[in-house]
Amino acid sequence: MPKYRLVINIMILLGLLAGMHLVSGRLQRLTPPREAVLTTPANSSTSGDQSSEPPAREQNPAGSGVTGQAVSGTVPGTNRNRLQPNELGKVMILEYHLIGDKEDRWERQYDNFRKDLERLYREGYRLISLVDYLRNSIRVPEGYTPVVLTFDDGSRGQFNYLEKDGQKVIDPRSAVGIILDFAREHPDFGTAATFYTLYPPFGQARYWQEKVRFLVEHGMDIGNHTANHVNLAKLSAAEVAKEVGTPVKTIREVVPGYEVKTLALPYGLLPKDDAPVREGEFAGVPYRNLAILLVGAEPALSVNDSRFNPYRLPRVQAIQSELDRWLDYFARHPEERYVSDGDASTITIPEKALARLNPRAAAGKTVKTYR
Numbered sequence: 087m088p089k090y091r092l093v094i095n096i097m098i099l100l101g102l103l104a105g106m107h108l109v110s111g112r113l114q115r116l117t118p119p120r121e122a123v124l125t126t127p128a129n130s131s132t133s134g135d136q137s138s139e140p141p142a143r144e145q146n147p148a149g150s151g152v153t154g155q156a157v158s159g160t161v162p163g164t165n166r167n168r169l170q171p172n173e174l175g176k177v178m179i180l181e182y183h184l185i186g187d188k189e190d191r192w193e194r195q196y197d198n199f200r201k202d203l204e205r206l207y208r209e210g211y212r213l214i215s216l217v218d219y220l221r222n223s224i225r226v227p228e229g230y231t232p233v234v235l236t237f238d239d240g241s242r243g244q245f246n247y248l249e250k251d252g253q254k255v256i257d258p259r260s261a262v263g264i265i266l267d268f269a270r271e272h273p274d275f276g277t278a279a280t281f282y283t284l285y286p287p288f289g290q291a292r293y294w295q296e297k298v299r300f301l302v303e304h305g306m307d308i309g310n311h312t313a314n315h316v317n318l319a320k321l322s323a324a325e326v327a328k329e330v331g332t333p334v335k336t337i338r339e340v341v342p343g344y345e346v347k348t349l350a351l352p353y354g355l356l357p358k359d360d361a362p363v364r365e366g367e368f369a370g371v372p373y374r375n376l377a378i379l380l381v382g383a384e385p386a387l388s389v390n391d392s393r394f395n396p397y398r399l400p401r402v403q404a405i406q407s408e409l410d411r412w413l414d415y416f417a418r419h420p421e422e423r424y425v426s427d428g429d430a431s432t433i434t435i436p437e438k439a440l441a442r443l444n445p446r447a448a449a450g451k452t453v454k455t456y457r
């Protein structure tokens with residue numbers, strides 16, 4: 087074992103001992119033996135922001151020697167019909183734009199959007215809110231993979247009302263209509279989604295405040311996409327504060343007390359000094375973003391991963407080719423997926439990945455490892 091590796095292991099061990107409770111056990115292997123070298127799809131051309139270098143595989147498991155209280159046999163509650171928990175796996179944050187009647191670079195046809203939900207459901211994915219992901223408070227049943235829905239620009243196809251006999255009904259072909267309808271049939275799938283709107287959002291200007299309140303009342307979120315869909319990289323700090331602060335103030339006026347907690351970058355572009363994007367104040371209203379979302383182009387790391395950076399959060403473009411590419415990839419490489427252990431107070435990971443665990447993310451939680 088090289089010296090630096092030993093030092094890193096000792097540092098991690100100290101971190102583990104300081105902040106968290108480690109349980110080492112053996113889970114029965116549910117998946118075939120892992121390949122020695124994992125491949126990852128090539129980086130998408132849509133990003134330009136984020137390298138898509140695959141995570142280094144641990145050749146020399148840091149977990150060896152870090153044996154806390156050994157638990158023999160399987161970790162209790164393991165569902166053998168499902169994937170092995172791995173809370174260091176990746177999470178897809180899907181990025182939709184237009185929902186409409188055709189397929190295009192920035193448009194998803196509504197029937198295909200419904201098929202996306204069906205496929206995700208069938209393949210063991212469950213919706214969680216972006217904020218729960220960021221706060222490391224993922225609540226999906228054991229053996230399932232969390233997935234996040236995001237919608238940019240706030241177009242009418244995302245949330246449309248139909249007017250019938252003087253009554254308003256949610257358009258069953260709009261994204262919100264499809265999500266709610268799907269959840270009626272599959273209540274365990276969830277309805278979490280974040281809308282990065284422009285103003286006034288969702289067409290139908292007379293209804294926009296009502297729509298925003300409806301989303302918040304139904305557990306969905308409004309995110310920040312700047313006031314004017316600007317390239318933030320070109321603005322001064324004061325201009326950034328105005329662009330980022332204005333939507334926060336606007337939403338507060340419509341939903342008192344509501345906190346806009348995340349920002350999706352228009353064009354994926356960020357100023358060199360991103361401090362004024364992360365937090366600031368405009369017109370007496372403070373704002374603070376827990377995360378800054380990019381435009382592309384790959385699944386995001388687990389919050390438990392020491393390389394996780396919430397201020398450069400990648401997303402997967404929700405178009406057919408990218409959805410196929412990543413869903414097929416995770417079907418071939420289930421060990422790369424974030425798979426929940428069903429308990430938000432514990433972190434279950436393969437022992438050989440222990441070196442990647444961020445002790446701060448694990449503070450206050452019980453860490454369970456398996457070989």
Ligand SMILES: [Zn+2]
Nearest residue numbers: 238239352353
């Ligand atoms: Zn946009």
